[in-house]
Amino acid sequence: MKRKVRISTAGTALICALALAAIGVPNSSLAAGKFEGKKITANFMASGTYDKAAAEVKTTFEAATGATVEIVAKPFDQLVQANLTDLATGTGQYDVISVTSWEADVYDKLLPLDTFIKKDNYGKEAGFIPGLLRPNQGTEYYDGKPVGVPYAIDGYAMLVRKDLLAKANVSWNWKTWPEFFSAMNKLKKTLPTTVSPFVFAYGATEQVPAIWLSAYDGYLLKKNGTYGLQTTQMVTALNVVKKSLKYAPSNAKALSIDEANQVFLNGNAAVVMGWPSFIRAAADNPAKSKVVGKWALSSIPGPGMVWLSAWNLGIAKTSKNPEAAWEFIKTYINEKNATTWMASLGIGSPFLNTFKGADAKAKHGHDYPQHADNLEAVKNAPWSFSAFLDVYSRGTGDFLSGKLTAIQTVQSWDKQLGKKKPAAGMIEAAKSSGLMEE
Amino acid sequence: MLKPLHWSRHDRKWVNLFLFPALFFVLFIQAGPLFYSIYLSFQDWILLSSGSPQGFVGLTNFKNATSDPVFIQSLKFTGFLTITTVPFQLLLGTLLAFLASGQSRFLQMSRALLVLPMVVAPVAIGTLWRLMFNDTAGPINNHFLNFLNLSGPLWLGDPFWAKIAIVIIEIWQWTPFVFIVISSAITMVPQEILQAAQVDGASRLQIFYKIELPLLAPAFLLVIMFRTLESLLTLDSILSLTHGGPGSSTVNMTYAIYNKGLREFDLGAASAQSWMFMLVATVLIFVIFKLTIKSEKKTL
Known part of the structure; x- marks a missing residue:
């Protein structure tokens, strides 16, 4: 019996590890059961793309960390309005918030992410397109500190x-x-x-x-x-x-x-x-x-x-589980996910390597090189x-x-x-x- | 005529005592926010900039509203919506109520079907009509008008037709309300009076004009009051169909206030506009209310 349990535990662990490897999340970043019993709520635009990707990540993240994630998807204007209301009034409905420049008025209600980013080498080192890390031209900033991490970048x-x-x-x-x-x-x-x-x-x-x-x-x-x-x-x-x-x-x-x-x-x-x-x-x-x-x-x-359209994930200052929220952000935003989702869902990757690989050029030569050039010229109104x-x-x-x-x-x-x-x-x-x- | 009921002095004391808790809650829940909004209407407060009101600004919020082109446009569209929808709803609802009055199974089924638009979720109605009004693939242009050899308009892309689209939805959705109220009022008309008139040789039209219509007057006024108020408060069909567009052509007062308060978070301006709106609505409802009382007295 004991042996059977061990085998099944090992099997589960192996499956989890394989699943994590498949979506490209470094195993070291997801300590199993680290957030057992914690619950976070993340919101995304209901576009059939960002929210669909979030649903994929939810399963993996929950299995790996023990935390529960509720994904809330709303159409664009409802999402922005919900974000503004939630942040301005300090209601605290969301831990992880999808923000764009439209929420700039309430950036002071988002947690500065500089310490998280520094701790995890999550800036240029993670492979983001350097231009997108400029303050409020890809990455949302408040008071000289980043309050968001870009996950979907697009330019007209x-x-x-x-x-x-x-x-x-x-x-x-x-x-x-x-x-x-x-x-x-x-x-x-x-x-x-x-x-x-x-x-x-x-x-x-x-x-x-x-x-x-x-x-x-x-x-x-x-x-x-x-x-x-x-x-x-x-x-x-x-x-x-x-x-x-x-x-x-x-x-x-x-x-x-x-x-x-x-x-x-x-x-x-x-x-x-x-x-x-x-x-x-x-x-x-x-x-x-x-x-x-x-x-x-x-x-x-x-x-x-x-x-420019730059969707970022940020953490509300009211979040009771900012560590779990940050872990979710890292699980969602990484080079492998972004490259996969750009091809399967059309989400604009913020990572440089998405556009550089031989596969990208062979399969998406009619699209990616020009898209990368276009992103050089984008600006936020x-x-x-x-x-x-x-x-x-x-x-x-x-x-x-x-x-x-x-x-x-x-x-x-x-x-x-x-x-x-x-x-x-x-x-x-x-x-x-x-x-x-x- | 029956005398109005009067409480004795002893009973009145107890009645007041029992009434007090309910009155307290009504005052607290209803009047509290109302008084707070009066206070806010004289304050400068944009929630996104500050967590509390930023000071007394006198009548500035009211003055700004009267010079705000979107608010002025919203006043016009609110009037247009009320004037065009309420009479149509009244006419159609009454007509349907008379046509569907009776006890046959078919009429009973018709009555149930006629009420359906009123019980569909407003957002679903907006989505449904958005598909119907689609200028290329929608059935109105593509089938109905095409069949009549007419080229349909850009329903939601043209300011005039977008207004008409909202009017059509409102009439379609709320005629059943008039139908229900008038239907039930018709059943309350004493059959003996109608039969007596028939015996006296009155025609169907005379019976309708001379007997049924005066007896139905209180119900009509009730319906007018409810529909006028509801029409002033229209939001869901605009929100789900046009978002106030194209441009600001279908922004009504409720939508304008909603925008000011919950999108711009300008709570001072939104409160001022709400009070201006409430003043207009109160005057209208007061007039209708007076007419209702007058008509009820006449009927008694």
């Missing part, structure tokens, strides 16, 4: 149909929006009526700033740290948004992100602008896409900035959640619907945000990335 990009563009003798190496429009004009002449040159989720008005940010050659914050824009440049940028609509399907103003991506996947658009992480896995899957082997990743035209969603995003919607002209839109933004300031960390980040008035 374009996916192009190589075959259709080649047929029209059009290059996808556009540097500016006028060059892009000239390419679209050429392309339009050669496309069948069922295929539009361009598609974008204009119906998701919170996404439309990606276009005007890329077309806007000006600052986003004034010298004194308040929100401010350069009118002439912004009017030009807004007009680019309207012009781009001419190349999109007639129902483009009503398209959500998923719907716009689907237009491309169905072969009904030659170029789609969006977050690559939301489309790349489907685009390479023959069951979901008609464009397998026909597409390539491209960059978006300038002269403005490429919008220094906006608070409310400034973004209720002023810039809504104003963009009013502009698109024709309720406001470009100049009225800019004036309305100035009026609503003229005296407001974003969080201090964002001001610093804007200064360092050239988005602040000099």
Whole structure:
């Protein structure tokens, strides 16, 4: 009997070890039973990607540490709102929190992670893309200390149909929006009526700033740290948004992100602008896409900035189990997981080696090298959640619907945000990335 | 007419004593937050910047609301929503109530089916109608309007049609409420009066206008009061269907206050806007309430 127990214990241990090896977590970092009886709650965006990955990690983590993890998944705006409410009021619902720059106002309620990072050599040494460790340009910082670890990085990009563009003798190496429009004009002449040159989720008005940010050659914050824009440049940028609509399907103003991506996947658009992480896995899957082997990743035209999406995992100061929370973060964020999930779920890896290996080049040559280049140019917009969603995003919607002209839109933004300031960390980040008035 | 019931002086003492705990809780639970929100409406307090109010700002929050383009737009849309939905709900609900009144099995089943929209979860309704309104794949444009050889609009991408979409959902979801109340009111109309009118040679239309409608007046006013109030408070259909867009075209007062308080966390401004909203709602409800009492007196 005793022997049987020993064998079964050894068997379980072996299975756990194999499982850990399979997901690439160093065994030394997960002491078995170290957090027995502890419970942590982690939240993620309900995207079918980050939350799906979290569910995988939960099983492994629980088996290895004895802790219980509850994964809470919410759609983007609900998640941000829940985070802001929880952190601002100190409710303490979550231990591990998925944060982006939208929570910058409450970074002071997150635990500084510098001691954890130092203890575990978890900075550059862990293989993160160095540029993503800059304060508030990939890694969230407060008061000079990191409060998050990046796990999903994305930058706005374009996916192009190589075959259709080649047929029209059009290059996808556009540097500016006028060059892009000239390419679209050429392309339009050669496309069948069922295929539009361009598609974008204009119906998701919170996404439309990606276009005007890329077309806007000006600052986003004034010298004194308040929100401010350069009118002439912004009017030009807004007009680019309207012009781009001419190349999109007639129902483009009503398209959500998923719907716009689907237009491309169905072969009904030659170029789609969006977050690559939301489309790349489907685009390479023959069951979901008609464009397998026909597409390539491209960059978006300038002269403005490429919008960054950087999901970080942080720990709430109210957490009763910060050690277990940190262990969970390490189990979730590592090179092997990130590389696997980038291929299987499309999640943008923050690790350099994901893009370097021979396998990456062979299987994802149409995507990864360009994605790595795009990440070099990404920037964070220094906006608070409310400034973004209720002023810039809504104003963009009013502009698109024709309720406001470009100049009225800019004036309305100035009026609503003229005296407001974003969080201090964002001001610093804007200064360092050239988005602040000099 | 019966005399109103009066308590004796001895009984009144005990009644007051027993009433006090309940009154205390009502005051504490209901009036407490109300008074606190009055206090907040004169304070500068953005929760994300500070854990406590940052000082008295007088009428600034109220003034800012009157110059806030989104809040002004929300006032207009709230009025539009109430004016367009309540009369339609009343008309359709009454019509259905008369058509479905009766005891046959078919009518009983019809009554049960007609109530269904009201019991579906609001978020599910939003999702359902989002699919219905999809301009390319949705059945409204793709099948119904296409069948009539009409090209459907961009329901959720065009400011005008997005408003109409919200109106359609509200009418679809809440007509059953009117139907239920009017149906039950119809059953309360004394059959003897109707039969007497019939014997006297009144037509069906005359019976409806001269007898049923006056007798149903209190029920109508009740329904108007509830539906007006509910319409002012609409949030779920907007939240699940348009998020106030495109732009700010479908932002109503409730959504604007929700945004101010729970997205911008500007608790001072949100409290001020809530009180402005409450003032509008109270005036409206007071008028309807007065009309209800007047109509009840007439009926008695």
